[in-house]
Amino acid sequence: MGTRAWRLLLDGPGSAAQNMAVDEALLLHTPGPVLRLYAWAGPCISVGYRQKQAAWLERARAQGVGVVRRISGGGTVVHDGDLTYCVVAPADTPGLPGDLAGSYAWIRDLLVAALHRAGVAASAARPRPGAARLDVCFAGSTGSEVELDGRKLIGSAQRRTPRAFLQHGSIRLRDDSALYESLLGSRAPAFAAPGVDPDALRASIVAELEHATGAACALASLSPAEHTTVQLRAQARARYPLSLPPLSLKSRPGPDR
Secondary structure, rough: OOOOOOOOEEEOOOOOOHHHHHHHHHHHHHHOEEEEEEEEEEOOEEOOOOOOOOHHHHHHOOOOOEEEOOOOOEEEEEEOEEEEEEEEEOOOOOOOOOHHHHHHHHHHHHHHHHHOOOOOEEOOOOOOOHHHHHOEEHHHOOOOOOEEEEEEEEEEEEEEEEEEEEEEEEEOOOHHHHHHHHHHOOOOOOOOOOOHHHHHHHHHHHHHHHHHHHHOHHHHHHOOHHOOOOOOOHHHHOOOOOOOOOOOOOOOOOOOO
């Protein structure tokens, strides 16, 4: 099978509900692989698929911080000034491993190469015992992420369906450990900010993807079907921030089921 072109979505800051709705719509609809790079409108918090409602929720709401549940696993992430990536790809995408561990490693290595291209000496993270059970994503690494000077720089999580998978992750661009403590009451380990311009990092990620796949990325926007799904899912998440709308095109999104 020949090289399949990748769609490229470069999005500005979005609300918590909007950002997760777009990622989910891509997983539900996209006929081919897609890379999305985006930001968040003000401080937002995303929690993992299996995480329980936390004691900090009311404190975050009182501060006007958007909260959303991801369809992927992992721990809690505070988004403020980070760059977030999302890769959605059918299981038969040429050159991209179809299994969980292989796809994690492929994306991790691509991100490490992109950071090197941007002048950041990042490396594959070393696994730490118990990291998968930590409530805060950046408190530890499972070994499938990226670190800088021994501190976790990128936290990632996946969701898989029979036809495709989604992996998204947060790239910390500044020391936000004090914000973690203010919102969650638990600090993410402090680290030296990588000192890279977000636009330069976006360009480096795109360049490395094109190098890895041997095909140019095609700048794109959402399809009409994707746009409709985003509207429905964003409305549902705005009403029920910690709900998980059904990951199906047959059901109208609503509260937890």
